[in-house]
Amino acid sequence: MPDSICGTWDMISNVNFDGYMTALGVSPAMRKIALKLKHRKVVEQTGDLYVVKTLSSLRSYTLTFRVDEEFLEFTKGLDDRHCKSLVAWEGNRLVCTQQGEKKNRGWAHWTEDNKLYLELYCEDQVCKQVFKKNA
Template structure:
């Protein structure tokens, strides 16, 4: 059985986020804002439906999917593209392939100890983020 990533997670490190955003074609003013934000992930599972919410004080993004089922994803608020996405379990990693005008685009989530890891990749750029589980009394 795959690991459950369900919970609320706060970002603790964010390496090469700007390089990843440049690869996506995100303009400089938006990149400057995004680099200053503290992200929070809320991951839920309702039956076979997964919901991942990325929350910040500037903009929120929600994705929902079923494992191994391709779906159309509009990356509203990110790079404003429509991609075909499919998420699958590869060992202990939850891996998403996003097919569209950008090459080698997607992400992977996995856990190591009590940390949630996320790699975002696009056209050779890789952003590595690490999150810690939020305690019930902590605020963003």
């Protein structure tokens, strides 16, 4: 069983977020604001149900899903698109593939050395974020 990703996590690094947002079609003004934000992740699990909250002073986004169950997702507040999403464990990574207007879109979460890692990808861009557990 993979390590638990549950907990409250504060961002400590954010590489290529601008490239990722550009690939999503986020406006230059919104990208400029978003690049200044420090995100907090809150990951909760009850049985097979996961709730992942991405919190910031500008916007918050909550994603609720069951592993290995496809669902319709509306990325409200991100790029406001509809997509079909599927989250599955691949080794120690919780990986989401999102099918919709954008190609090669999704993300992967995993823990290593008491840190939460997140890769966000869309088309040819990859954003790498690292979070530390909030004590």
